[in-house]
Amino acid sequence: MIAPVANGVLATDAANRCAPGLPESFCHQHEVTGCVGGNGLFCFDWAADNFDRYVGPFFRHLEIVAISVVAGFAIALALAVLSHRHRALVPPVLGATGVLYTIPSVAFFFLLLPITGFGLATAVIPLSAYTLQIIYRNTLVGLANVPPDAKDAGLGMGMSENQLMWRVELPLAAPEVIAGLRIATVSTVAIATLAFLAGAGGLGQPLYEQLGFKTNIIIVGVLTIAMALFLDLIVVLAQRFITPWRRARPG
């Protein structure tokens, strides 16, 4: 599965020389003259001919990110709501999510492999674990910043704790919650390029198969950045939609 990365291997056939950094297997399969043979910065023809090979991994990548972020968001939000009411939960949850955050992803994958096996779950569990800390922290900050008089008025008019949380506190904390969500989303898009190590595929797959080939690296890089920007845009638009009062102008 993992492409052998052969550094500095030179093809023996002088006429069919493999460019430095390209795996020999790759040179056997592809045209190795011109741009590709010389491992140019970006080979347009090759990119046009081979773009198909990135479509599947791109959507797989999107799927991994979406599942991880949605799961992490749900868990972090639930933890934050719980610990907003029971402050004693804050230090242990912060500690636990902090520890999860420090586990290197590759180590995390290999720790999980014996349990969840090769596949999507093994990738999604660490990735969602990484989102917990930032979303949890931001949600707590957002809840703490809710104007005390809005809470006082809500309770004073007879809202229950739950009604206050869902009708007043969470909507008013939304800007901070979403700020956390944006960071979590973008960083998950980046870390998900390692998901192929867990057997989940994604854009890391084509990247590591031809790690020495600049065109490949650039295509994966651009696709990853585009995905991050696209998801960030969706989150920003969602924020505008759910926090219309923040754009209300006086008068």
Place this chain on the structure above:
Amino acid sequence: MSGDATNGAAEAAQALSVAFRKATKVYPGADRPAVNELEVEVPAGEICVFVGPSGCGKTTAMRMVNRMVEITEGDILVGDRSVRDRSPSDLRREIGYVIQQTGLFPHRMIGDNIATVPRLLGWDHDRVASRVRELMKLISLDADLADRYPSQLSGGQQQRVGVARALAADPGVMLMDEPFGAVDPINRERLQNEFLRLQAEVRKTILFVTHDIDEAIKMGDRVAILREGGILAQYATPAELLMAPADDFVEDFVGADRALKRLALLRVSDIDLWEAPLAYVGQPTAEVRTKLERAEVPHALLVDSERRPLGWLSESDLQNEMVPARPDISPEPVLDRDDVMRDALSDLLQAETMYAPVVDAQRRIDGILSVEIISEFLGSTEALAEEHLAVERPTAE
């Protein structure tokens, strides 16, 4: 004072009395109570103001009524039911709640803010919508402001929305914690007057907290002055408070200018006026001169056949045989029977005159108000109050 009858009918819910029965609050770890055996009875439909310096427990006392603060000892009855027997949520939905910074939900439009309690009570959509329209009208806010956000309204408008929101489910009791505290003085005055007009229509029982004694005297049917430690210093009508402060603390708190403050509570009609020496056009001046000899003022007042003041007659006006149609001296300022005494005094001082005619609603002469009458009035009741208190305390100062 009385409002428009149709609006009044819409606010038909019964106002409830509120009774503090030795209500006490001790916060955990505090060495003395925040509110100490408070005994206050607020009759249904009246405004009771809690006033005092900071740390006197006035807000705590108010918040005990809707159990935002739990009672430690004693009890509070709303209507005839102890608040201790009620679930806090149910109780709070039946009690209007207005706080200083308005507490409006910034993420909800004005209409939705007003609809908060009706929705908590599960009213259907149409009933909520019509109630919101009704309240917007009651606080004279344009209907199209209903879908603005609070940040788009002025401070005064926000405060009115806060009041409308508290009135939404037609509660029997309203709690108002420094509701006009964050508004500038000019708007505060206007909001206070508006609120008093509104109260004349809706007739709620209102517990009103303020640190401003002038506001307390203006707004309160009764005023409870609290001192540090949540001890009730005096509970009385504003007039009683100004005339007979219970002790040095109350006297200090109501201020050195309490005589002037009392004038704010009086109307011109509350005081005995001088009789005006009247003169009619064409009347022989000799008659007028005789009248003047017995009068307290040096000039006769020329009135028309309806007894409406035309002006003061000068010495030269009386030189002729008959009273002339055009008097030398303008009758201004002409005071109204219903004017607040403080404003009347201010009118006199501003016009640099010692006296002025007072007229009724038909502009007919009622009598003459003078600076002398006012000062005598203040002197006499002041003396009464001193006499009354002389037994209880040594004369200070």
